[in-house]
Ligand SMILES: Nc1ncnc2c1ncn2[C@@H]1O[C@H](COP(=O)(O)OP(=O)(O)OP(=O)(O)O)[C@@H](O)[C@H]1O
């Protein structure tokens with residue numbers, strides 16, 4: 055940038071002299087003032103109108119720095135705030151972002167790294183207008199199914215590839231921490247997993263997150279579940295919340311595949327999500343559990359308009375009519391996925407059906423699901439038609455694949 059960064063530095067719980075020594079000392083940086091506490095910082099933010107506020111602190115959750123961030127952000131929402139923390143325990147990052155921080159750096163840093171982080175924060179800050187491409191948070195889609203084996207992982211992986219084929223950047227997070235199988239379904243070796251991220255030192259940012267993902271041929275990034283069930287306990291809820299915040303900043307779509315039931319991780323992800331896909335199958339037990347799941351979401355005050363209902367194995371003849379489904383669930387499923395022999399095959403081969411059989415009805419259903427999120431008119435590989443067996447056949451489908 056041509057003119058120096060004019061910064062205000064608030065110090066909380068650190069030695070002001072150490073902080074000052076860490077700041078850039080060349081012509082690219084002007085230190086307007088160093089402040090302490092909320093009131094002094096807010097007054098200085100209003101008076102000096104800095105390009106940027108740096109809050110240097112220890113990074114503890116009960117840290118007064120969170121109040122300073124909050125106060126400065128309220129006083130001048132268009133001024134980006136960088137947190138310079140000596141540690142970043144799980145949970146602090148999320149609370150700092152919630153309070154209004156734009157970015158976070160770990161203290162100490164080289165002067166060069168710090169100046170770079172400041173330039174990025176200023177350039178990316180939405181109301182600065184310096185970068186018209188400053189990105190919005192991506193959508194977090196939580197794929198849910200209260201019963202095991204309903205097709206959650208099938209849906210997560212194929213929705214992800216369908217979104218990637220539509221040109222979106224996608225991260226899949228496998229929250230089935232003990233028995234996750236997203237890696238198998240996408241044919242990815244478990245070289246790096248969420249466990250490696252959890253035990254790594256230091257804080258979390260977009261670059262670090264990307265160091266721990268595996269990338270599929272379609273460009274879909276995947277944060278894999280730990281390779282062994284005993285490693286699952288290393289993934290704390292606080293870490294997960296931080297990962298979700300950072301991931302939404304880094305991708306257009308974050309898809310969370312979940313284990314059956316409302317585990318603590320699942321509840322935290324539902325709370326953080328922008329959308330939810332509920333996957334049920336066409337049998338009375340699954341429908342009952344799907345209904346219970348929808349009721350649980352309602353008890354959690356989840357906005358029903360953000361829930362997409364997917365019915366898997368929707369063409370199985372089991373004596374349950376479309377009318378029965380709508381009566382039990384209280385709403386109409388939006389997407390119907392047919393049973394397809396190629397699906398178990400695609401799972402075994404580690405190639406999602408959107409790629410292995412792009413012309414299939416199942417693939418079309420996943421493109422249709424993706425289109426609900428991209429807003430595209432429709433992106434199926436084929437124009438799906440009504441699935442009906444020949445007259446007189448005992449197997450007569452109950453559902454259309456697409457509502458006309
Ligand atoms: N529409 C379908 N047609 C054929 N087979 C299917 C279909 N949906 C799912 N399956 C089979 O059922 C298996 C279970 O699906 P999936 O792993 O997606 O369920 P899940 O809800 O993730 O299960 P879990 O609760 O154990 O994680 C898959 O391996 C697949 O072989």
Ligand SMILES: [Mg+2]
Nearest residue numbers: 206207230312
């Ligand atoms: Mg699964």
